[in-house]
Amino acid sequence: MSARLLVCLIVCVGESTGSGGAVTQIAPGDDVSLSCPSSTGQDRWEGPQSSNTMRVNLNRTEYLLIKNFQVQNKGEYVCHNNHTKFELKDASSNDESVLFRTSEGDSLFLFCKNLLSTPLRAAWFWRPHHSDKTLTLGLNSTHFGKRLHFRNKDNDFSLNISSINWGDSGRYECQRSSQHKTFFELVVVRVHADPQQLTEGDDVTLQCNVSHxxxxxxxxxxxxxxxxxxxxxxxxxxxxxxxxxxxxxxFNDSKLKALFPLTLNINQHLTTTTRSTPAPHYDNMGPGLPPKDFTLISVCTVFSFLLLVLIGAVCWRKKAKKRMESFTSVNDSITYAAVNVRQKSETPAVAFAEFSSISNSGLVEENEIIYSSVKLG
Known part of the structure; x- marks a missing residue:
C-alpha cells in the first residue's frame, strides 16, 4: 500500500511541475517579467503570444514583460534551459503588488476576490503618495469621479480605474477582514520628448518621470x-x-518592472538642388531697404522719367507746329514782297521805282502775277 502511495506522489509532482519548470500563479491585472541571459544574447523566450507582451534585449539578456496579466497569457514559457509556467489566480491572498502605469491612457485593474460561499463585505482604501491621509474609496469619490468601477458580486470586490491620472499615484488596500488584506502600490509614469516637434539634425532630450x-x-x-x-x-x-x-x-534591482514606448515625431530635412546665386550688392541703399524693393523702385523711376520726357516732346512738337503755321499765315505778304524785291533788284533802279509806284497805286493785277510767279517758284 505504501509503494502505491509513493508512485502516486511521484506522478502528481511530475504533472504539476511539467517538464521541470516551476508553476507560478499570477493575479489578473498584475505584471510579470522573465529574464533569460545568454552568452550570445540571441536566445528568446518562447510561449503564448499576446498584444500585452513586450520584449527587450539588454546586455545579452532577453527580457519578457507581460503587462496586465489575463487568461490568454497562461501557459509555459521556455528560453534556452529556463522553463516556467504561469497560471491565473482564482482568489486573492495577503500579498502586495507594485504596478507602474502611464498617464497617457492606461487603466488599472486591482484584483480582490474570495472563494468562500458565505457572502462577505470588503472596503477599499487609498493613501496618496503626496499625502499621509488615508481615504475610503466609493462611487462618490471626489478625486476619481466616474473613473472607479467596483464589481461587488459573488465575493469579487475587484476595482477598475480607467484613464489613469498623475494624481492617482499611491497605495491601495482591499480589506476583506482584519486578517485578509491585499495591497497595491501604483506609480504613475510620464514619458516625453523636449521638443516634441523635430527636424532631422535637431537635438532632443528624452525624459522619463515617475510620480513616486x-x-x-x-x-x-x-x-x-x-x-x-x-x-x-x-x-x-x-x-x-x-x-x-x-x-x-x-527596473527594480535587476528585475524588469515596466516598459513605456516613445516614438519621436521627426520631419525629414528638405534639400534643394537648385544652384544659388549671390545677391547683388547695393552701396547706396537706404537703411533697412531690401535689394528687391530697391530694384523695383529704380525701374519704376526710370520708366516714369522716360514717359514724362516722351509726353513733353509730343506736346512741344504740337505747339511748335501751331506756331509755325500761324507765323507763315501772318508773314505771307512780307515773304512774297521780299522775294519780289530780290527778283526786281536785278533790274535797273528805274524799274525798282516803277515797281514802288505801281504797288503804291494799288494795282492788284501786278501783285497777283508776282504772287503767282513766286508761289510757282
Missing amino acids: HLPNTRLYWINMETQENFPNPHQLRRVTMGQGTWTCAV
Missing part, C-alpha cells in the same frame, strides 16, 4: 533599433530618421 521614487528603482532609455541603453534623462544630438523608436525601461 521607490527604493532601488532605476530608469533607462533603450533604442529599439540598436538595443543600446542610456541613463535617464538622455540627450540625443543631431537626431536622424532611424532614431525615432525608444522605450523607457523601469
